[in-house]
Amino acid sequence: MISTRIRNRRKRHPRRGVVAVEFAFAATVLFLVIAISIEFSRMNMLRHSVDNAAYEAARAGIILRANVDDVKQTANEIMNSVRARGTVVEVTPDTIQDDTPEIVVTVSVPADQNGFVTPRFFAGRSFVGQCRLTRDDI
Template identity: 45%
Template structure:
């Protein structure tokens, strides 16, 4: 009996890896990027809510509330975020406070921001103030 040796396949694995690797790494990087965007979205929601909570307490100022919102944004490393208040100054007669948080996505991506270029992630929270009622 004559045995035939199989044809050499030494380079097949390298060629297959060369074809599959770019697609695999593209999917992997997209997963990282969209996970980062999801973290930023949840953090923006939470920062807007917590800043509004800090602002509705009697005697609170927008500076105190802004510091609380910025603290939460700093935890995840959000760069260039803006926190705005409506009304800009909280008085005793203020009935509700609206806090808006905006995060520019081009400055906060981990991978090349191809799909988020020029986009801004925004979140808003409105709460009624805890006014002291006097009789």
């Protein structure tokens, strides 16, 4: 009976801390993947927001008695809703009159100033959205 007890006991190996070391390696990779995913999601959101802001601003510019300030305000409101920094809005023509045939709105945002985690992946790049709408009431 004594011999069966000894045989059933587990042999202890000096492997203390192995799980902690494995977790440290795995957690580092996991957190890096999560950070990169957040960064790419933010840039994707900015890319689509720039296009949407240009379109909505151009729509605001094709109505009667619209002016350039209304167009820029519309684009900036949309870009502020996603907390974009460094937004530049350009409107062509410089003055909108009731007989202006078309409006061109260009919205650009630098990626360097808008990263959540690190701007390394998109350094030196910017997102540009442009929309050209014609007025059919002329």
